[in-house]
Amino acid sequence: MKSRHDMIERYIGLMSGTSLDGVDAVLLEMDAQGKPQVVEDSFLPFPAGVREQVLQLQAIGHNELDLAARLANTLARIYADVVAQLLGKAALPAAAIRAIGCHGQTIRHAPHAAYTLQIGNHALLAELTGIDVIGDFRSRDVAAGGHGAPLVPAFHQDVFASDTENRVILNIGGISNLTRLHRSLPVIGFDCGPGNMLLDAWCQRHTGKPYDANGDWAASGRLHQSLLQQMMADDYFQLAPPKSTGRDLFDLNWLEQQLAAWPALDAADVQHTLLQLTAHSIAGEVRRHCPQTQSMHVCGGGAHNAALMQALQQQLPDIRICSTAELGLPVHQVEAAAFAWLAWRFCHRLPANLPEVTGAAGLRVLGALYPA
Template sequence: MYIGIMSGTSLDGIDLVVADFENHSAQLHHQAMYPFPEELKSKLIALSQGAPVTLQEIGTIDHFLGKTYASAVNRFLNETGRSHQDITAIGCHGQTVFHQPDGPMPFTMQLGDANLIAALTGITTVADFRRKDMALGGQGAPLVPAFHRYLFGESHQTRVVLNIGGIANISVLAPNAPVSGYDTGPGNMLMDSWILQHQQQPYDKNGAWAATGSVNTALLSQMLEDEYFELSAPKSTGRERFHQGWLTQQLALFVHAVSPEDVQATLLALTAQSIANELNNDDAGELLVCGGGAKNTALMSALQNALPRWQVMPTDKKGVEGDSLEALAFAWLARQALNGEPGNLPEVTGASRQCRLGAIYFPD
């Protein structure tokens, strides 16, 4: 059995799973989500938005995260009646605080000291999944399409797996065609930030607040002019681009005042339309949605309206719990690493070849 740990750009908490993998299926034994300590969450948001930081502070956050992940694993094992001896390895994505895959010095930074995780849990830990792909010329993202192909690749029709976390990303699984996948743009991140600012709520449950407003089509068009949406794949993005400051700048450029609820409705439309713009030219098939956005009924309706030829449904309809999918992917990537098998898809990331992903940290 393997443990997968995922904490995404939405910073809503730490997702954990215990799972086995066999015959292109995942057997999920347990799953849980634990919140970040508020002090750690605020430090991570500030860091990912470009706040000035010292090397000492980066090291402190790295250590704090490693201990937090390890504590979550030990709590998870205790609550599920499992022992560390039951677990072959932990796959831990770490927390991305910056991702810059382009330019003369591309790099990505995930914090969360895996040495601490291995030492404090007694379990072999695999982490640092992205940098080998980048060393081979890739974007280091998205990495989950390989796992999506493993789970959902056997089909006579096109399937697109859409993960809506802080950022939205797609994996396009078409019959007799290479897999493609990339980040489409903001997922929940901007909506979460806006409602926290105006309603003191961490997220807009079912898009209820957005539903009280109206989409400002002119503001939506302006937002969609961001150059990221014009880039060709492979491409990836994160909080370092689509953050609160980006939204503030967009509103400052807009000549008319927009009510807070109309901004929220427009942000929901931005997520849906930026996804739909990537799929309207493809052969219609199944759009399988996972991540927190799959629970936003207003967002799911907006996606179906923007993609009338597609069957839009949560991955739960295919027997895979949507909240667990990304954590499952990193448990699977840990398995791939220990088995000496590749974890990336060069046609997705742009790397020069397939390779094993992740560094392995032993507990002794």
């Protein structure tokens, strides 16, 4: 008879998101009942120049095919390095891992044109690690008429749903997205709008720092109400879910168009107003689509932004706002753990999308196998 230890399967999840700061890796154990448990995590920042290469490919330009192929190889080597780092921390050999779930790096997200593109040479990653790689999670959902995003709500439902409380799980990465986990309503999830993306870009431009630690710079500025109202009038914020977005819309060009009427606006005031844009867009979606929410559990890098968390609480005073750590997963583990879980779903040929979230025609097995 097999022991419980023998029935455990181990998966590694890799996530490099729209914040473009690096790669999160999580080692997930799945027992015979499909219960997940994170046993180790690791993070590897992007080397100098990688962020700029990704940004270059997110706009139409010259020589895209060659640049994308070279960057995919670079990313595969970074992914392999963080896998080795994670295995070293866990004191496990590659043979102990059933598969790697690799999200890849989003270059373009265009569900309106029936495609979404994440790069990262999965064949090379399998070659470098000696571990099966599951990648390309979004394409099958898009092929079935969905947005291919967000994919994490199915994981949120599996690990965070409650029989006693109406919850929202909020991820604030480059883009903010939420999952509604209510006792009497179906699960829905969608992108609210920019999370850290515009905040980080504006901070980099004016301070030289990659992000505004704790939101201190934003807190030093003042709200420009007319600018906030103009930004909130963007068509995206008026759309009903299912919906998804990314840097294809909310980039510095978008911001510069918004600022055209106020060329002399103080940079700190812009930062403060951008922080309020993130808070207002999230709060508006919660009020519209998540009535009677009792708690909101936040994950992603934005959870560390104290000024943003304060702004959210001011917008949603009747909701208890805390981190996902209260539910057993620290804020930096959630998305990478979701892609390890998605790899487990693929290996067992279980559907992993939620059609009510993505808009797909039905349940689908997500991913493609690159065997070691």
